[in-house]
Amino acid sequence: MAPPASYPAMGTLVILNPTAGGRKDPDALQRRLEPWIDGDFVSTRGPGEAVGLASEAARSGYESVVAVGGDGTVREVATGLHLGGAAPRLGIIPAGTGNDLAWCLGIPAAIERAAAVATDGRTAALDLVQASRLAAYDEPRYLVNAAVAGFGGRIGDAMTPAFRRRFRRIAYPLAALGQVRDLRPYSIRVEVDGRGMDAKALMVVVANGEYAGGRIRFVPGASTGDGLLDLVVVHAVSPGRLATLIPRVLSGRHPGTTGISMYRGASVRIHADRDMWINLDGDTWQPGPAGFRVLPAALRVAVP
Template identity: 25%
Template sequence: METNRKRARLIYNPTSGQEIIKKNIAEVLDVLEDVGYETSAFQTTPEPFSAQTEAERAAKAGFELIIAAGGDGTINEVVNGVANLENRPKLAFIPTGTTNDYARALKIPMGDPVAAARIIEKNQTIKMDIGRAYGEKYFINIAAAGTLTELTYSVPSEVKSRLGYLAYVAKGAEMLPKIKQRPVRIEHDHGVFEGQVSLIFVGLTNSIAGFEQLAPDAKLDDGNFTLILVKTAKVFDMLSLIIQAMNGGQHVTDSNVEYLKTSKLTLEVLDPDNPFMLNLDGEYGGDTPVTLEVLKNHLEFFVNMDEISNDALSEEGGN
């Protein structure tokens, strides 16, 4: 009889995407068993922080691997469940959501839970950077602020499920004329920025809101955020930046953009009555002022290393 098999816990959101994981759960469990993990499953509930609470419980119970199946929100919760623990399990991701920014960055197959689970068979992992905000909230892809980023909160989840990314595009087009600048002070590794900005992106990967060129030189493991400040609020300027971003990341040299690398930053709005709402991995995280910091190589993720560009990794790379 086999003893000492490693244990894995699959935490899945049954309502994510088109409920695709429900149809594939048995096959996904078979793949994990074949790889050598004794695997059990947990279905998230509508209770707040359901995935986060279960991830923390499983990690403390000594599970060696936690697999998050769902959208970016589910993976964010799982990360928040384990990130502050001393002994952290390895993590894997089965993307079944609408935008799946993190899956794009890690080159995990989307819309096919069995193919995503098979990535674990390849046994390729990277120790990934994550971000921390307010000293206690963790994010894996982006912290963002500005009128356009607030649209995430106003697209109903059933519309997101039905229309996917088109829901954001439609809402974004509607909100473009409403964008306004706010005076900010941002302290970062290289100094201080003071001035008017309309949008702030603090990215950990190159895939932000479905754009894979917003931070074209982002590395997954170098201990740095990519800070992007958009200084204009004019509709034509914004459209120009979007076109440049889609056209090979040319926006990074535009005069309306500040673009730099930093391991930490503090953001405050100089008009205290009009703070920015901070968007962490697509969900509301809190208001400014806020300090953000990178935790370098903090979590070990199973990834599709064969598909990840060498440019996305620092010299050390993955395992």
């Protein structure tokens, strides 16, 4: 479906990613949602389009913009709302592969129940995270849930629509297993609110919420509205030690465990001795030194 030529004032705009989760029928999501949401529907035609649609909706007076898709779609819609002035409330209907932010916020997985939350739920503050490449002058990116650097940083490259459709919720862990052969430590320097520390690390996670990578509880107790970022550093350890760490991370029992360091602050900078690819809310970004800063309560979001 092509975007409407102009938006009426007020009301709800639903922005759908028609292929979210590897779906084959591009109209299926809209058919399911139309009985539940009284609003205007528009489907994206490619990566990045939701940013412009949401930005225009914010400037045109919509009261609510609902993102239907995975974490990448939510990130694009949130980015557009921020760039457009962030007036509309963000609704989220999880229809992707990981749906980590929805999980963090307690939004139901069932599409019809999530639609009820998007339209009638209470409103909560949602922090936004700005990501910038420190060695470049390109425009900053934004994310709503988590950035993963190092191991897992290029996981999005393996997440083709067919792969997502076939493996669904376990797609992220399976894609990560495919990168084990590239598991090499980085010499990194991390700065949290200006305080620096050096480490040999396999992976660094900059998180706004508790869950990332397909509902892995990387940061138990993290809040998407506390005005702070949570940093998790997985240190370079022996293969035997790594084998014991993995189940603890998967079950959220890793805080305080040897080989894991956790920090909290409003800004994070990451430098590495070689290209360290970074994944933003499920999508591969760029390698190189990067900075992150939280934008407290930048958005309003519908929650149960």
